[in-house]
Amino acid sequence: MNFKLFFKHRATELSLSIIFVVGFVLLVATSGGVLLTRQSLQGFLTYLAVPIVIGMAQMVVLAIGQMNLAVGAMGGVSAAMMAVLMADHHLPIWLALLIGFLSATAMGALNGALVVITQLNGFIITLGTMTILLGFQYRLVRTFTVDSYPKSLPDFGNKSILGFPLILVIAFATSVLLSLFFSRTMAGRRILATGGNQIAARLSGISNGRSVFLAHTLSGSLVGIAAIITISSLPGINRSIGGDWMLASFAAPIIGGVLMAGGTVAVFGTVVAAGVVRLVDIARAQYSLDPSIVSLTVGIVVLSTVALSEWRRRRSQRALEGKKVSG
Amino acid sequence: MSTTLKIRRIISDQRVVLTALTVGLFIYFGLKNSAFFSTDFVIYPLLRDGAVLTVIGLAQLCALSIGHLNLAVGRMAAVAALASGAAYQYWHLSLVPGLLIGLIVGSSLGFVAGVIIVKSQVNAFIVTLAMDFALLGFVTFVYVTFTGATAAFITKPKGMEFWRNTSLHQYCVGGFCGPKVFPMMLVPAIIALVLVGFLYAKTRLGRELLSTGSNLRAAKLSGIPVDRRVIIAHTLSGLLAALAGVMLAFTNGSFTASIGSQFMLPSFLGPVLGGTLLVGGSVQVLGTFIGTMLTLVIRQGLSVQGIGLETLNIALGLVLLTALSLGQIQKMFTAIRMRGRT
Numbered sequence: 001m002n003f004k005l006f007f008k009h010r011a012t013e014l015s016l017s018i019i020f021v022v023g024f025v026l027l028v029a030t031s032g033g034v035l036l037t038r039q040s041l042q043g044f045l046t047y048l049a050v051p052i053v054i055g056m057a058q059m060v061v062l063a064i065g066q067m068n069l070a071v072g073a074m075g076g077v078s079a080a081m082m083a084v085l086m087a088d089h090h091l092p093i094w095l096a097l098l099i100g101f102l103s104a105t106a107m108g109a110l111n112g113a114l115v116v117i118t119q120l121n122g123f124i125i126t127l128g129t130m131t132i133l134l135g136f137q138y139r140l141v142r143t144f145t146v147d148s149y150p151k152s153l154p155d156f157g158n159k160s161i162l163g164f165p166l167i168l169v170i171a172f173a174t175s176v177l178l179s180l181f182f183s184r185t186m187a188g189r190r191i192l193a194t195g196g197n198q199i200a201a202r203l204s205g206i207s208n209g210r211s212v213f214l215a216h217t218l219s220g221s222l223v224g225i226a227a228i229i230t231i232s233s234l235p236g237i238n239r240s241i242g243g244d245w246m247l248a249s250f251a252a253p254i255i256g257g258v259l260m261a262g263g264t265v266a267v268f269g270t271v272v273a274a275g276v277v278r279l280v281d282i283a284r285a286q287y288s289l290d291p292s293i294v295s296l297t298v299g300i301v302v303l304s305t306v307a308l309s310e311w312r313r314r315r316s317q318r319a320l321e322g323k324k325v326s327g
Numbered sequence: 328m329s330t331t332l333k334i335r336r337i338i339s340d341q342r343v344v345l346t347a348l349t350v351g352l353f354i355y356f357g358l359k360n361s362a363f364f365s366t367d368f369v370i371y372p373l374l375r376d377g378a379v380l381t382v383i384g385l386a387q388l389c390a391l392s393i394g395h396l397n398l399a400v401g402r403m404a405a406v407a408a409l410a411s412g413a414a415y416q417y418w419h420l421s422l423v424p425g426l427l428i429g430l431i432v433g434s435s436l437g438f439v440a441g442v443i444i445v446k447s448q449v450n451a452f453i454v455t456l457a458m459d460f461a462l463l464g465f466v467t468f469v470y471v472t473f474t475g476a477t478a479a480f481i482t483k484p485k486g487m488e489f490w491r492n493t494s495l496h497q498y499c500v501g502g503f504c505g506p507k508v509f510p511m512m513l514v515p516a517i518i519a520l521v522l523v524g525f526l527y528a529k530t531r532l533g534r535e536l537l538s539t540g541s542n543l544r545a546a547k548l549s550g551i552p553v554d555r556r557v558i559i560a561h562t563l564s565g566l567l568a569a570l571a572g573v574m575l576a577f578t579n580g581s582f583t584a585s586i587g588s589q590f591m592l593p594s595f596l597g598p599v600l601g602g603t604l605l606v607g608g609s610v611q612v613l614g615t616f617i618g619t620m621l622t623l624v625i626r627q628g629l630s631v632q633g634i635g636l637e638t639l640n641i642a643l644g645l646v647l648l649t650a651l652s653l654g655q656i657q658k659m660f661t662a663i664r665m666r667g668r669t
Contacts, residue, residue: 292466
C-alpha cells in the first residue's frame with residue numbers, strides 16, 4: 001500500500017527519470033558511444049547547471065502562483081555587472097561575484113516589494129522590470145563581449161569533483177538546500193500555504209505579503225547563483241546572456257510537475273526535467289536539426305503537461321466530491 | 328452643472344491629461360531638435376507604427392475587458408502573418424483574400440485559447456503563455472523549413488506598396504487634398520478603433536463582456552453565458568492580433584519570424600496608460616490609441632535626441648510601472664474620500 005502511494009505521489013518524477021535514462025541510452029547508442037567520451041560528457045553536465053538553477057528560480061515564484069518574466073534580464077544584468085567589475089574596475093573575483101549575487105537578490109526583492117505594494121499580478125510587474133533591466137544590461141556591456149577577467153575564474157569553472165563539474169555540484173547543492181527550505185522551515189511552508197490558498201493562509205495568521213516578498217527575493221538569489229555559474233563556465237559575457245533563459249526557466253518546473261496555480265514545488269522533478277530538456281538540446285546538435293525544433297518540442301511538451309496536470313487535478317477533485325457524497 | 332464642475336471633470340479625464348501630455352512632449356522634443364518635426368522622417372513613421380501598435384493594444388484590451396491577459400498576442404500575430412505571407416507566396420492570392428486568411432488563422436488561434444481556458448479552467452495567462460512557447464518554435468520552424476536561409480516570405484501582393492508608403496495626400500476632393508502626414512496604415516487602425524469602441528459602448532455583447540470581466544459570478548447569475556463570452560473575447564483578441572501582424576508585415580515589406588516578437592510590452596502599455604483596468608470590467612478604447620502614441624512619442628523623441636536603445640528600454644519600463652502604480656494610488660485616494668463621505 002505504502003509502495004503504491006509512493007508511486008502515485010512520485011509519478012511525474014519517476015516517469016521523467018525513466019524518460020531521461022532511456023533518452024540518454026538511446027542517444028549514446030545512436031551516436032556510437034561518442035556521448036560517453038570524457039569531453040562530451042563534461043560538456044553535457046556543465047551546461048546542465050544553469051537550466052537547473054534558473055528552473056528553480058522560476059519554481060519559487062510559481063510556488064506563490066505568480067511568475068517571474070525577468071529571470072533572464074536579472075541574470076544578464078548580474079553577470080554583466082560581475083564581468084565589468086572584474087574587467088574594468090579590477091575588483092577581486094570573490095567581491096565581484098558577491099556584488100553580482102547581492103544585486104540579483106536586490107532585484108528580486110524589488111520585484112517582490114512592487115508586487116506587494118501595487119497588489120498587481122507579478123507577471124505585469126516583472127514585465128516592467130524586465131524591460132528596465134534589459135536596458136541596464138545593454139548599458140553595461142554595450143555591443144562588446146567582456147572577457148578580460150582573471151584567468152582563475154574559468155579555471156574554477158572547469159574544476160571537477162569525482163568526475164562531476166564543480167558548478168554542477170553547486171547546482172545540486174542549491175537544489176538540496178532549496179528542497180530542505182520548503183520541507184523543513186517555517187518560511188518555506190508559509191510560502192507554499194500562500195500559494196495554495198491566500199485566504200486560508202491569511203486566516204491562519206500568515207502574512208501573504210511577506211511570503212510573496214520572500215519568494216521573489218529568493219528567486220533573485222537563485223538567479224544570482226545562475227549568473228555566477230554562467231560567468232565561470234562561459235568564455236565571455238555579452239548582451240545576449242539571459243536572452244534564452246525564459247522558456248528554459250518555465251520548462252523545467254512545469255514539466256517537472258510544479259502547478260502554475262501555485263502551492264506546490266518539485267525540486268527533484270525540476271532537476272530531472274532540466275536534464276531531459278538538455279537531452280533534447282544534445283539530440284538537436286547530434287542530428288544537426290534546426291534550433292527552432294527545440295523550442296517547438298519544449299513548447300508543445302509544456303502545453304500538454306499543463307493540460308494534463310489540470311485534467312488530473314479535476315479528475316481527483318471529482319473523485320473527492322464523489323467520495324463526499326457517498327460518505 | 329456649473330462651469331467649474333465641467334472644467335474639473337474635463338481635467339480629471341485621463342484621456343485629456345494623456346493627450347495634453349503627448350502633445351506637450353511632442354512640442355518639447357520638437358523645440359529641442361527641429362528634426363523631430365520632419366514630416367517624412369519622424370511624424371509619418373510615428374503614426375504608421377502607432378497604427379500597428381494601437382491594433383495590438385486593442386487585441387490586448389479585448390482580453391483585459393474580461394479580466395484576462397493574452398500573452399500570446401505577439402505570436403498569434405506572427406502565425407497570422409505567416410499564413411498571409413504563405414498565401415501570397417504560394418497561392419498567389421491578391422491582397423484582401425490573403426489578409427482574410429491571416430485573420431481567420433488569428434481568430435482560430437484566439438478561439439482555441441478561449442476554449443482551452445473555458446474547458447480546463449486554467450488561468451488565462453498560463454494557457455496563453457504555454458501557447459506562446461509552442462507557437463514560437465512553430466513559426467521559426469516553418470519559416471526555416473520552407474524558405475531556407477532567407478527565413479521570410481518576400482512576395483509582395485499588388486497594393487502592398489500603396490498601403491505601406493502612401494498617405495491620405497493621394498485623395499483629393501475638389502482641390503482639397505488630405506494631409507501628407509496621415510499614413511494609409513491608420514485607416515485600418517481607425518476602423519478597428521471605431522468597431523471595438525462601438526462594440527463596448529453600444530452593443531449588448533460589449534456590455535456582457537464587461538460585466539463578465541467585472542464580476543464573473545454576478546454575470547453568471549444574471550444569465551450571461553460567461554463561458555461563451557470568454558471564448559468570444561479571446562477570439563476577438565486573436566483577430567485583432569492577426570490584423571496587427573499583417574499590418575506590421577506590410578510596413579516591413581516582408582513576412583518574417585520576428586514579426587510580433589516586440590509586441591508584448593506595447594500591447595500592455597497602450598491600454599494600461601489609456602486607463603483600461605487590468606482586473607477587467609472597464610475599457611478605454613480611444614485611450615489605447617492615445618497611450619500608444621504617448622509611448623511612441625517618448626521612444627521616438629529620445630532616439631532623435633541620440634539616446635540609445637538601452638535608455639529607451641529603461642524609460643518605457645519606468646513608464647509602465649509608474650502608470651500601474653498611479654492606478655493603485657488613485658484607488659487609495661478614492662477609498663479615503665469615500666470613507667470621509669460616509
